[in-house]
Amino acid sequence: MKTVRVMKIVSPDESQLRSLDELMRVFCSAKRYAFHRLLEGRNAKDIIKHLPRQFRLNKRYAEDAVLLAQSLISFQRELLPIRLEDVQAKIEKTEKKIDEYQHGRKTPKNVDLPTCLGGLHQRLEKLKAKEAELKHHLDHGTIPRVIFGGKQNFYKRLKGKITNEEWKDLRSNQLYARGDKSKKGNLNIRLLYDDHTDECYVEIANPLGQQEGKHAPRLRFPVSVPEKYEEEIIDVVMGEQVGVSAKGKPIIEYQPYTVEIQRKNGEYYVQLIYEEEVYGRKHCFETRKLHPIESILLS
Structure with a gap:
């Protein structure tokens, strides 16, 4: 069983913390580099050999950066069927709503019928485009685009809601x-x-x-x-x-x-x-040497 315990660094040494920040930045850069090279079809062993030269990391850090990149790619691939199933369920639900509104079984509460149907058709179009994209990835063994630092944070940066420094911080943590x-x-x-x-x-x-x-x-x-x-x-x-x-x-x-x-x-x-090792429940029975007369009776 895997056990996780969380601690917190408590240090006033700003110089060492800056060194840690820089190491984290370089490690995350190496991880992103490894991720993109793996998607290009590069061999993991070749990437591990290259990372120490480009990023000044030791071999162990290089191996770990590649390992994280591989894990992320594997996770995204495993997630694809689940995401596709979710999108298809939303398509089915949206089509059902459109049918109900068109045939008068339901009436919109806040907007008129044409506006409601227009919005639902627009949503359906987006969902079908997403379905086609996910099917394409499944058929070709690829994965959707991954945004390091988070998709929501990326859009916040585009809208100027977070600074460039904050965005970089989220990508190197x-x-x-x-x-x-x-x-x-x-x-x-x-x-x-x-x-x-x-x-x-x-x-x-x-x-x-x-x-x-x-x-x-x-x-x-x-x-x-x-x-x-x-x-x-x-x-x-x-x-x-x-x-x-x-x-x-x-x-x-x-x-x-x-x-x-x-x-x-x-x-x-x-x-x-x-x-953490987890041991199964064992039933222990006490054993003892049989008396000669017991041996005769049991034979």
Whole structure:
């Protein structure tokens, strides 16, 4: 079972937050680039090789950007039959209304009959155009246009209801890193617990600040953890000692966990996602060794 826990970055360090904003902007640009290249038929492996050169991301971020793009395309394709069914139901309902008004079984309440029928026919025309578009996508294995940042926000921008900066902010508000058991739970974004200060932190690999020949620096932010989930989250990210090495060092086994950071209204939210094992109910029966006389009676 997939479990999601949400935390919040609480940091007054504006410099580091600006670095995080820039990393999120670049990651989202890479995701959009990957999305469009995949739609063009480019190979995912080739895109992963190209992204670090163009966007200065490490390979893991590149893989995650492509993964998100692939997931979005798959989701849109899975949604197509549902959207088509919904449009066809609306067409049927609209045609029924037109028939009822034309044959006098219903009368308009707020407008005259010609105006009412004109509006319904106009709606029917739009719905049939949408139906044809969705059928075309289904037949050709394509998907409708995707607007990163949201369709409603796009139209708000066109009408001048939000600024260009606000629009850009909506298109660059995500950072994502898959879990990896062999990389202390997560390679690029790690959640840490300091048992001396009793505080939790998020550490984010920032390849944009990497100097040649050195490891990428890490942005570090304190996070606010909901009290009721604190123990659970610490158990997930801290790992468990499973043995001792030949040199006497503890061997720690980590649980893989995915982290997604989203910025909303100037606040930064950290989503921890991990797989929680769910065990089925078992009926246990006590067994004991039979006495010799019982063995004879049961034979």
